[in-house]
Each structure stands twice: as C-alpha cells, then as structure tokens.
Amino acid sequence: MEFPILDKINTPEDIKQLSDVQLSMLVKEIRKFLVLKVSRTGGHLASNLGVVELTLALLLCTDLPKDKIIWDVGHQSYVYKMLTGRKDMFDHLREYGGLSGFPKRRESVYDAFNTGHSSTSLSAALGMAMSCQMDQDDRAVIAVIGDGSLTGGLALEALNYASRLKRNFIIILNDNNMSIAKNVGGLSSYLSGMRAGALYNDMKTGVAGKLSRIPLIGEKLIRQIKKTKSSLKQLILPGMFFENIGITYLGPFDGHNIEAMTRILKEARKIDHPVVIHVRTKKGKGYKPAEKNPEKFHGIGPFDPATGELLNSNPGKSYTSCFADALVKAGEADPKIVAITAAMPDGTGLKKFAERFPERFFDVGIAEEHAVTFAAGLAAAGYKPFVAIYSSFLQRAFDEILHDVCIQNLPVTFCIDRAGLVGQDGETHQGIFDISYLSMIPNMNILAPKNSIELADAIQFAAGFNAPLAIRYPRGTADDVAAEFREPIVYGKSEGIFLETDVAIISVGTMIGTAVLVRHRLKEKGWNVTLVNARFLKPFDEKLIDDLLVSHRYIITIEENVISGGYGAEVLRHVNNVGADVKVIPIAIPNMYVEQGDVSLQKRECRIDADSIMERLEKELV
Ligand SMILES: Cc1ncc(C[n+]2csc(CCOP(=O)(O)OP(=O)(O)O)c2C)c(N)n1
Structure with missing residues (x-):
C-alpha cells in the first residue's frame, strides 16, 4: 500500500x-x-x-x-x-x-x-x-x-x-x-x-450580541443572565x-x-x-x-481489514467468561448479589450479569476507588457485592480496600481478572502485584483457583462467604489442567494433588500447568515429588507446610506475582519461624516492571517458565 x-x-x-x-x-x-x-x-x-x-x-x-x-x-x-x-x-x-x-x-x-x-x-x-x-x-x-x-x-x-x-x-x-x-x-x-x-461560540456571540444591542437594558440583561444559576444560563453558557x-x-x-x-x-x-x-x-x-462497533475495536486482536472480522475468532472459552457464567448462576440463587464494574462491562464479562439482572448491575465509570467504597456501602447495607476489576487497575483502590472494606470486615468479593502477565499492553498493565498488595491487609482473604472449574467453584464459595475475599485469575483462554482433581473448597485449606516425599511443589493458581510439567521432569530425573495447589494464599495454610516439613527436604513455590510479598515469601517466613532444616525455593517474578511482548516470552524473561525453573532446580536440588 x-x-x-x-x-x-x-x-x-x-x-x-x-x-x-x-x-x-x-x-x-x-x-x-x-x-x-x-x-x-x-x-x-x-x-x-x-x-x-x-x-x-x-x-x-x-x-x-x-x-x-x-x-x-x-x-x-x-x-x-x-x-x-x-x-x-x-x-x-x-x-x-x-x-x-x-x-x-x-x-x-x-x-x-x-x-x-x-x-x-x-x-x-x-x-x-x-x-x-x-x-x-x-x-x-x-x-x-x-x-x-x-x-x-x-x-x-x-x-x-x-x-x-x-x-x-x-x-x-x-x-x-x-x-x-x-x-x-x-x-x-x-x-x-x-x-x-449548537456550537457554543456561535451561540454565545449570537445571543449575547443580540441582547447587547437592546437599548438601555441589553448589557444589564447579559450581566443578569450570567449571574443566574438557571438552565437558561447553561443554555447560553455551556x-x-x-x-x-x-x-x-x-x-x-x-x-x-x-x-x-x-x-x-x-x-x-x-x-x-x-x-x-x-x-x-x-x-x-x-x-x-x-x-x-467502536467497543469491539477499542482494543482488538489481529483482524481482516476488509471485513473487520477477528482472525482468531475462536480462541476457546476465557477465564473471564467462566467467571461471568458462574456469577450469573450465583446471582440466580441469591437476590442480594450485585455486580460492579469500573467502565469495563465487556472486559470483565459482567455484561452477562447486566443483561440478566440489570437492576443489580452497576457501571460506575473509570472510578476504581469509588467502585470499591460503593461496594463497601452496599455490603454494609446487607447486599453481597462482587467487584470485577483488572489486577493492575485495582492498584488504584488500595486504600479503599483497606480502609473501607477490610477494617469493617465487609463481605465484598474482588474478582481480579488479568492477574499475572498480560502480554502486549506491557508494564502498566501487568497484574503481578496483587498478591503482595492484598496479602498484607488484615481481614483480606485470597483465593487463586488452579483452573476454570475451580474458578466457578470459587465464585460459588464466595457467594456463601461473609468477609472480604479476592479471587484472582488470568487473561486468556481457560485452562482445565488437573481437572480430575476437584477437592471441595474449604476455607484456608490448600489442595493436595500428588503426595510423595523429598521435593514438594506448591503451585499458585493457574501456574499449575507449569508445576505439572516441572514435576514430570523432576520425576524423570528420579525425584519423588509432591504437588500441592496452594488455592488459599490467605489465610495461609500453615498446617500444610508443617506437614510437608516432616517428609520433604525442598519446598518449591511457583507463582505469577513479584517475589516481594508473594506466596513464596510467606512460606519462607513460616519455615524460618519454625526453624526447619528445609530449603525453600521461591519461583516468582523478579521485583521489576515487565515490558510488553508475548506472555510466553515474558515468562521466560522472568524465569518462571518450565525450562528456566528446571535450569534453576538443577543447580539447587542436590
Ligand atoms: C485506571 C484505569 N482503568 C481502566 C482502564 C481501561 N481503559 C483504557 S481506555 C478506557 C476508556 C477511555 O475512555 P476515553 O478516555 O473516553 O477514551 P476513548 O478511548 O473513548 O478515546 C478504559 C476504561 C485504564 N486504562 N485505566
């Protein structure tokens, strides 16, 4: 061209x-x-x-x-x-x-x-x-x-x-x-x-010009109108x-x-x-x-310029969509459930809830702080708000989460989409800090489902839960890795998947796919390897760690969050507290801003992909 x-x-x-x-x-x-x-x-x-x-x-x-x-x-x-x-x-x-x-x-x-x-x-x-x-x-x-x-x-x-x-x-x-x-x-x-x-300037000069030509009272009238707080003034002075x-x-x-x-x-x-x-x-x-369709073309993947049709129009069901279906189901069972978005009804999937329960859906504009305190108000008045906000945008509302929701221990559920690495939008949009900024807040509870089935279970759990709860899930196509393992969600409990000895891997959320791969490779090298789905990051399942300490020499944690304040840091703190002779190897994103690119490249750059983890373990496991 x-x-x-x-x-x-x-x-x-x-x-x-x-x-x-x-x-x-x-x-x-x-x-x-x-x-x-x-x-x-x-x-x-x-x-x-x-x-x-x-x-x-x-x-x-x-x-x-x-x-x-x-x-x-x-x-x-x-x-x-x-x-x-x-x-x-x-x-x-x-x-x-x-x-x-x-x-x-x-x-x-x-x-x-x-x-x-x-x-x-x-x-x-x-x-x-x-x-x-x-x-x-x-x-x-x-x-x-x-x-x-x-x-x-x-x-x-x-x-x-x-x-x-x-x-x-x-x-x-x-x-x-x-x-x-x-x-x-x-x-x-x-x-x-x-x-x-009409165009303001034309109107302003037009009306004011005409009035000023009225002998004696014209100028006075203009001054009067300018002082009037009436809709007439708005008409003349938009x-x-x-x-x-x-x-x-x-x-x-x-x-x-x-x-x-x-x-x-x-x-x-x-x-x-x-x-x-x-x-x-x-x-x-x-x-x-x-x-x-400006909404579709606000942010769009590759498409055919002749028709505007997406090239990859069937990427499979997304986590967002699984969340949306689960929330509609919960909303059907409980009329007190309400849903809130900060200007992203489509991106968060809440459009479905809005269509089904228009009177229980609130789009508050690009106003994450308001969304959270508004939810706190609804919760204090007996409603059950689900606030769906992307991980990076929720950073805005830190004080509202702490001051308005958590101090009062109000039952607001935070549905944190785009948790983890997000790809092309780059450093401003990465959802890699939420575990850190939420886990430090007293009364906050955090759940990271391992796959889309568990995400639906988590929403159901949240519907019956009576305190602040954050559920984090990533961008992209829903994964059903380890679908055969579906222990009921028990508050504060992790989920054991394979229980062996020597080496324990604790996987956080959808890093389960990587964890399964790493376990497989370690087993090929002759290690006995336990695999646990952390599930609840807060409260932290201390009993699980204490049990692992008895029969393992290594605990590897794998998460898509920065290392500081993450799940691995909490495991390290606990193991240090009890004074056990077990080596903790926290695999997490280094404390840095991760630039744009393909998520798989970003994972490699952060050394949280299976190959990089294996390279590190080859040095650390002896
Ligand atoms: C804090 C925050 N929340 C949400 C978003 C997601 N977002 C990106 S652009 C946009 C809409 C912006 O609307 P407007 O400023 O009118 O710009 P337009 O695209 O219409 O030109 C939203 C909600 C964001 N970038 N930052």
Whole structure:
C-alpha cells in the first residue's frame, strides 16, 4: 500500500509544510495506515481513528518537543507516534522490543509522560505547567483527555486544583460519548447536553450580541443572565461547570475539522490561565466496522481489514467468561448479589450479569476507588457485592480496600481478572502485584483457583462467604489442567494433588500447568515429588507446610506475582519461624516492571517458565 505523503513525514515540522489539499490526503493515509498496521498486530484502533485530525491540529500549533503534550491513558497516541518519527516501527507495535502501545519517555523525546492507566494526564500536565510557571518558561503544556477518563477521580481532583495555576494550560476534552463502552454518569450526561446544543461560540456571540444591542437594558440583561444559576444560563453558557471552577471553557467544536481546531488552539494559547477545549469526535471514524462497533475495536486482536472480522475468532472459552457464567448462576440463587464494574462491562464479562439482572448491575465509570467504597456501602447495607476489576487497575483502590472494606470486615468479593502477565499492553498493565498488595491487609482473604472449574467453584464459595475475599485469575483462554482433581473448597485449606516425599511443589493458581510439567521432569530425573495447589494464599495454610516439613527436604513455590510479598515469601517466613532444616525455593517474578511482548516470552524473561525453573532446580536440588 502506498502512503506518498505520510512517507515523507518524519517530524512535525514536515506537516507544517503541507498544503490544505495535502493535509486532507494525509488524513486519509493515516487512517489507512492505522487499519493496515493494527489489523496485523492488534491494538487500540477505534480511539486512534477518532483523533487523526485532532493530532494533526496539535502538531500544527505546537513547537515539539519543546512544548509538552500529555495523552491520557495513551492508547490514542498511535497517530502522534506515527507523525513524530516512529511510523517505521508500526510493524512491531506492542511486540517484545518493539513500539510501545502507550507513550514512553525512553522511546522518544516527543513523549512527555508515560501513561497507561486512566485519568492521570491532568495532574501530570499541571505539574509540568506549574514548573513552567516557577521557571518563567512559556512553553505550551497540553493535556488530551477523553470523556471516559474525565470520570476518574484523579482527573476531577486535578480540575479542582487547576485554577491555582496562573499561566496558560490547555485541556483538550476529547468527547466521543464513549469510554470503552458507552460513557456513564452525570458528567457524561452534562457533556451530552452540551453536545446536543449548537456550537457554543456561535451561540454565545449570537445571543449575547443580540441582547447587547437592546437599548438601555441589553448589557444589564447579559450581566443578569450570567449571574443566574438557571438552565437558561447553561443554555447560553455551556461549560458553566468548568467556568465556575476557574477554567475557561471553549466548545464544543468539531474535532474532525483541522482548520477550526488550529484556530481555536491558537486562541486558547493566549489565555493566561487554564482553559478546556471541548471537541466532539467519532470513535472509529473512517473505518466502517469500527464506526459501527467502536467497543469491539477499542482494543482488538489481529483482524481482516476488509471485513473487520477477528482472525482468531475462536480462541476457546476465557477465564473471564467462566467467571461471568458462574456469577450469573450465583446471582440466580441469591437476590442480594450485585455486580460492579469500573467502565469495563465487556472486559470483565459482567455484561452477562447486566443483561440478566440489570437492576443489580452497576457501571460506575473509570472510578476504581469509588467502585470499591460503593461496594463497601452496599455490603454494609446487607447486599453481597462482587467487584470485577483488572489486577493492575485495582492498584488504584488500595486504600479503599483497606480502609473501607477490610477494617469493617465487609463481605465484598474482588474478582481480579488479568492477574499475572498480560502480554502486549506491557508494564502498566501487568497484574503481578496483587498478591503482595492484598496479602498484607488484615481481614483480606485470597483465593487463586488452579483452573476454570475451580474458578466457578470459587465464585460459588464466595457467594456463601461473609468477609472480604479476592479471587484472582488470568487473561486468556481457560485452562482445565488437573481437572480430575476437584477437592471441595474449604476455607484456608490448600489442595493436595500428588503426595510423595523429598521435593514438594506448591503451585499458585493457574501456574499449575507449569508445576505439572516441572514435576514430570523432576520425576524423570528420579525425584519423588509432591504437588500441592496452594488455592488459599490467605489465610495461609500453615498446617500444610508443617506437614510437608516432616517428609520433604525442598519446598518449591511457583507463582505469577513479584517475589516481594508473594506466596513464596510467606512460606519462607513460616519455615524460618519454625526453624526447619528445609530449603525453600521461591519461583516468582523478579521485583521489576515487565515490558510488553508475548506472555510466553515474558515468562521466560522472568524465569518462571518450565525450562528456566528446571535450569534453576538443577543447580539447587542436590
Ligand atoms: C485506571 C484505569 N482503568 C481502566 C482502564 C481501561 N481503559 C483504557 S481506555 C478506557 C476508556 C477511555 O475512555 P476515553 O478516555 O473516553 O477514551 P476513548 O478511548 O473513548 O478515546 C478504559 C476504561 C485504564 N486504562 N485505566
């Protein structure tokens, strides 16, 4: 495929040399390029298709890399990357060692701040703008945030603080009425209200202009209306919310009109305090399948660009889907069961629960902290909340778990999807810290099912359990390794699978597949090998360890979590406490951020795959 104009763009300066005609040709080429490349590698397509013109307008109006542009979440930064010298890296988008799917300071001087989790851009950009204020540096600082990400508490905290800044600071509110799914909540309705109206500036100048021409009372009327807290004022001054908290509001504008956006960006640069430019865009713009189904194309695997059909459309049942079915079943048996998602009804599988029990399902927006304390409130009032959040996003809600759920010992179940290594989204999205950050919290209980059958059993167990409980399970296709072993779940008890002597392997959750393989290889080398499914990581089954200490010389723990604060560390602590002469070999992820790539590569890099474990055991078992 030919990209005659795009091929010549190596820096943002090259864009500034283009004629209007060339610019509109470039827009088309960028969309073609995006669809072509993402169809091969997978990635965040719909959001990028929606910001093509917006990105071009930003590049036309800034002096990069001196000026700073911060992309919220950063999943929509592909166009920006493409136009800032990285288009040749798109064949390796999200691959190990390749182009990151999110902004990365170490990747390019054009990336001002690393992102990946939502709603951070305003705080980070405000910090940069404040530093410019202190240094009397006049560079532009611009944050681009979606209407979904604006529902996050951190973004609202930053908005509250913005008026403290006494210099220019531009917030582009990229409003497509979507988070991953349809956006939710009062703020979203507020934006919709503005979206439905005529373009603000026309209206403002139109109405105010007409009123001011009324002799004697015209100006007074305008002042009066500006003071009135009525819906009329909202009609005339959309963006009142922003204006009232000290941020000038401009918009809404058509985010697909480069000329209009460059004009308003230049105007906005002249304002000596924070300003929000509200632009309307269409998620998936220019590619029919994505326009029709922006949720599917938010983050997508490789697909056929001609039809939009996924290439690997039958990967088998996922853990997410097993969880979803089990929760619907539990919900049928107990009307007090409610389900909560933070803007990910599809990703967490809760869509099924929502369809079956719409009145017992809550999508709270990208608001993990609120989701957890909201669940605590429901639990305190007698309901049985299941909060489904990805492991890495739940990091946000640490204090809410500790302070609002666990101190009161409330029966909230945390369904932690994407626990373990997640692949292409890389270091910001790895679910490798949850065992550590949860197991330190008193009253928290943690269950790691070994396969999808046990995951369903765990959900059933949770339905009858009356305290905080976290159930962790990974991304991807459900595994039924060791399906023939299905001991009923007993609180705080591990599950013995093969009971022998000498060497004991204790496997955590779905690392059972690796553990079975390692056991097999050790047995081939003549070792007697016990295999245990840890199942409950908290409370920790001390009795099991004490029993193993009697007849084993080695205890190997295998988990997909960082070593610090993990299950193996707990076993080590216990063995040290009882003073047994048994060597503990904890196999876990080193304390590091694991980069993007295939999960199997990541496992090798972390040395938690069967081959690496065997290499280590050959040295350690004597
Ligand atoms: C803390 C956190 N929770 C959830 C996500 C998953 N997530 C990635 S993008 C996204 C939607 C963002 O919506 P919006 O900001 O409107 O951007 P759009 O994709 O619509 O352009 C969500 C929920 C995340 N990245 N970070």
